[in-house]
Amino acid sequence: MKKRTWLSALLAVALLVSMLVVPSASAAGNSAFTDITDPDQANAAEMLRLLGVVNGTGGGAFRPQGTLTRSEFCKMTVEIMGRGDEEPAQRSRTIFTDVSSTHWARGYINLAASITVGGSSGGDGESATAGTRLIMGVGDGTFQPDRVITCGEAVTILMRVLGYGDGDVAGGLNWYDGYMGLAGSAGLLDKLNLTGASTISRGQAAILFYNLLFAKTKGSDSLYLTGLGCKVEDGGILLDVNATLAGSNTAVKTTTGTYKTDRAGLDENLEGMQGDVVLDKNDKLLAFQPKENITSRAVNVAEWAYNEARLTGGETLELPPQTTIYQDGEKKVYEELWQDLKPGTPVTFYYTAEGKVDYLFLRSASASDTAMVARSVPSGNPFTALTKGEGNYQIYKNGMPATVNDIRQYDVATYDSGAKVMNISDLRLTGMYENVYPNTDTPAKIWAMGKELPVLPCAVEDLRNFKIGDTLTLLLTSDGKVAGAVTTAAAKGNAVGYVKSIAEDGTAVVQLLDSVLGKVEGKTSYRGDSAEKMMGELVTVSSYKLGQITLTRLTGGSSSGVTGKLDVAARTLGGVALADNVAVYEKVGSSKLQPVKYSQITAVSVPASKILYAGKDYAGRYNVLVLDDVTGDLYTYGFMSKGTMTTPSSMGEIVNSTVIVTTSDKNGETKLELVGGVEVPRNAIGGVVASLNTLQDKNKIAGYVFLKELGGVHRSAFDMKAKTVTTTDMVLPISDSVVCYNKTTKQWFTAEDPMDALNQARAFSDNITIYYDRTPENGGKVRAVVVQ
Numbered sequence: 001m002k003k004r005t006w007l008s009a010l011l012a013v014a015l016l017v018s019m020l021v022v023p024s025a026s027a028a029g030n031s032a033f034t035d036i037t038d039p040d041q042a043n044a045a046e047m048l049r050l051l052g053v054v055n056g057t058g059g060g061a062f063r064p065q066g067t068l069t070r071s072e073f074c075k076m077t078v079e080i081m082g083r084g085d086e087e088p089a090q091r092s093r094t095i096f097t098d099v100s101s102t103h104w105a106r107g108y109i110n111l112a113a114s115i116t117v118g119g120s121s122g123g124d125g126e127s128a129t130a131g132t133r134l135i136m137g138v139g140d141g142t143f144q145p146d147r148v149i150t151c152g153e154a155v156t157i158l159m160r161v162l163g164y165g166d167g168d169v170a171g172g173l174n175w176y177d178g179y180m181g182l183a184g185s186a187g188l189l190d191k192l193n194l195t196g197a198s199t200i201s202r203g204q205a206a207i208l209f210y211n212l213l214f215a216k217t218k219g220s221d222s223l224y225l226t227g228l229g230c231k232v233e234d235g236g237i238l239l240d241v242n243a244t245l246a247g248s249n250t251a252v253k254t255t256t257g258t259y260k261t262d263r264a265g266l267d268e269n270l271e272g273m274q275g276d277v278v279l280d281k282n283d284k285l286l287a288f289q290p291k292e293n294i295t296s297r298a299v300n301v302a303e304w305a306y307n308e309a310r311l312t313g314g315e316t317l318e319l320p321p322q323t324t325i326y327q328d329g330e331k332k333v334y335e336e337l338w339q340d341l342k343p344g345t346p347v348t349f350y351y352t353a354e355g356k357v358d359y360l361f362l363r364s365a366s367a368s369d370t371a372m373v374a375r376s377v378p379s380g381n382p383f384t385a386l387t388k389g390e391g392n393y394q395i396y397k398n399g400m401p402a403t404v405n406d407i408r409q410y411d412v413a414t415y416d417s418g419a420k421v422m423n424i425s426d427l428r429l430t431g432m433y434e435n436v437y438p439n440t441d442t443p444a445k446i447w448a449m450g451k452e453l454p455v456l457p458c459a460v461e462d463l464r465n466f467k468i469g470d471t472l473t474l475l476l477t478s479d480g481k482v483a484g485a486v487t488t489a490a491a492k493g494n495a496v497g498y499v500k501s502i503a504e505d506g507t508a509v510v511q512l513l514d515s516v517l518g519k520v521e522g523k524t525s526y527r528g529d530s531a532e533k534m535m536g537e538l539v540t541v542s543s544y545k546l547g548q549i550t551l552t553r554l555t556g557g558s559s560s561g562v563t564g565k566l567d568v569a570a571r572t573l574g575g576v577a578l579a580d581n582v583a584v585y586e587k588v589g590s591s592k593l594q595p596v597k598y599s600q601i602t603a604v605s606v607p608a609s610k611i612l613y614a615g616k617d618y619a620g621r622y623n624v625l626v627l628d629d630v631t632g633d634l635y636t637y638g639f640m641s642k643g644t645m646t647t648p649s650s651m652g653e654i655v656n657s658t659v660i661v662t663t664s665d666k667n668g669e670t671k672l673e674l675v676g677g678v679e680v681p682r683n684a685i686g687g688v689v690a691s692l693n694t695l696q697d698k699n700k701i702a703g704y705v706f707l708k709e710l711g712g713v714h715r716s717a718f719d720m721k722a723k724t725v726t727t728t729d730m731v732l733p734i735s736d737s738v739v740c741y742n743k744t745t746k747q748w749f750t751a752e753d754p755m756d757a758l759n760q761a762r763a764f765s766d767n768i769t770i771y772y773d774r775t776p777e778n779g780g781k782v783r784a785v786v787v788q
Contacts, residue, residue: 033045041206045064071099071143077135082227090106091107093110098144116133151194151204152174153176162224163218164218188215232277239254255331256277259277275290295351312580312581314580320334324359324360325337325362346421348360348361370386371412371458374408397423399581427480427517428474428495429453430493432546448543449549454480458484495512496554499535504527508522522549535692536590538593571598576622577622582625583623584627588703589702601631602776611626637771640686659678667750668750733781740757744787749764761785770785
């Protein structure tokens with residue numbers, strides 16, 4: 001019979017990008033024994049430690065390469081049978097002449113020699129048969145307790161533990177050959193390449209006993225470990241090997257529950273895998289068993305879209321919006337999360353047997369508490385100490401695959417040993433040292449620009465060089481922890497964001513583009529008209545005075561400084577390459593700056609005049625683009641009409657014009673009303689964008705557009721797979737958020753997916769009118785569809 005193989009690590013997150021893998025039976029594990037380097041032996045020894053079978057040789061050592069004597073093996077066998085408490089009663093007996101009363105293992109040897117397996121008492125006309133003793137001497141009344149045990153001897157004993165006796169095995173050239181053959185079928189020799197005459201090491205013995213636990217006993221489908229009070233249950237998907245649970249120092253969380261454990265730790269590579277949990281008699285977790293033949297793929301995503309993900313390197317993977325995604329130990333739906341996922345995010349895709357995406361698993365984005373700073377201009381890799389000699393790791397900088405040549409002075413690195421990934425960040429924040437906890441000599445967290453930032457141990461010495469009130473530049477990890485601090489002359493901050501609001505007293509709120517830092521706020525010099533002109537603009541942020549921030553505008557000037565056009569297909573701007581994880585933002589006038597996907601740019605090219613800002617990364621690639629009304633996707637489209645609103649003033653009430661757009665979402669009809677004097681033709685279909693500027697808490701209009709009408713389109717003109725409409729003059733892309741209206745019933749077609757609503761419209765009538773904003777080469781798309 002074939003034993004199910006137990007794993008404690010199967011797949012590193014740092015698999016080669018784009019490589020499909022079908023996990024093979026392998027194991028890797030953490031152990032309380034610090035001298036075991038072989039992952040299979042470490043996992044086996046840890047399991048035996050938890051069951052009380054082994055306790056090492058002292059000082060956290062196991063001596064896996066050391067040999068094992070016959071007496072030591074006897075002790076382990078008695079313990080794994082759960083009969084160790086019977087040993088003291090056997091110490092006074094003499095069975096073997098060379099096992100004296102002073103021998104430390106006398107009780108264990110005598111007990112093992114007294115245990116019989118197999119045999120029967122007769123009955124129903126059958127004669128009684130003798131059983132087989134668990135251990136026997138060497139034939140001369142001796143046992144040779146201190147001789148190194150051979151594999152044939154060890155396997156014979158363990159097969160007898162499973163209930164097999166001499167009558168169950170065939171003969172052979174050697175007395176143990178029958179037991180060796182049977183052991184191979186039972187899975188007892190898995191991961192071992194030994195002959196019967198081979199001596200075995202302590203590490204190899206641990207694997208033998210580990211295999212015993214998951215072998216079936218004679219004549220039964222039950223695993224041996226169930227006889228020890230252990231059990232195997234469906235564990236669902238492993239979410240967190242470092243979970244917390246009341247009343248326990250350590251715990252493991254899966255989709256079926258959170259389990260206490262006394263393990264030294266499960267390998268983080270197990271996270272995301274499906275499998276079973278092995279529980280002891282007290283329901284504490286002993287092991288996690290990944291299921292076999294599960295196909296997974298570890299990748300790095302450069303761009304997330306509603307129904308697909310583009311990988312670094314350009315490959316696109318289909319991703320249904322309702323796909324389950326596990327992040328931070330919680331189950332979520334991709335459709336609700338995709339807009340918040342950052343470019344450069346490492347993720348593992350898990351597939352069904354049919355090859356379809358089953359679920360996604362995102363490893364925790366939290367950086368290690370151990371970090372290093374490149375203090376000088378690097379020559380080679382200054383961060384190798386983080387890996388503790390581990391090789392074959394990948395380097396990522398700001399979420400992008402990188403090399404040693406991409407490391408710069410004052411970069412910060414952390415190392416994920418589970419994924420074998422070195423994460424490098426060049427994120428910096430320049431501001432005033434505002435406060436500290438608990439004190440300046442041992443800072444655990446500090447405040448700058450009103451933000452509370454955790455301090456790593458490697459930054460403590462740097463911060464002692466500054467006092468509260470000083471201006472400094474903080475060197476941050478990818479998850480916003482302070483790894484170092486330098487003067488502003490040595491390095492400047494690079495925090496970039498957009499102005500979200502400015503109050504009457506000049507207090508500005510800036511939403512930083514790096515979501516780790518969130519938003520900052522502080523007093524500025526902007527008031528009235530100057531404040532209104534700053535709304536929505538991209539700025540760099542710094543602080544040189546308590547409670548105040550300095551904003552340096554990157555957009556909104558007479559020129560962005562960009563030369564050349566954006567070649568969308570070639571992914572170049574003025575001949576300079578874009579980074580794979582380029583972050584693209586868009587605004588219309590004074591609207592909110594919003595992230596868009598590069599794939600939303602359907603124009604052939606974008607002129608420099610429509611690019612408000614272009615920022616480069618450490619390698620000279622463009623990694624941030626801010627577009628001026630290029631995709632058309634920021635507008636809310638529908639039927640447009642005029643409205644009014646009144647506002648009080650010292651002269652009485654003032655009537656202000658508004659524009660109302662009647663449209664729909666998945667739940668039905670909605671209305672958006674914005675303040676602005678726009679002449680709206682009767683029955684116009686168009687779109688509007690809200691400004692960050694308001695009047696009486698109602699947003700003003702930042703931009704508007706009237707759509708072009710094209711009637712007489714047949715349902716066959718729609719290619720729903722390519723999401724295009726072919727007319728006599730052009731091929732128009734269909735917007736992912738297209739709205740569809742039934743002129744006959746005067747109702748909107750609604751669905752979770754706008755494409756499903758479009759199919760409802762096509763099914764209703766072949767008399768279709770489409771509305772688009774501009775020509776395809778200029779980025780136009782079908783925004784609305786009306787049928788009758």
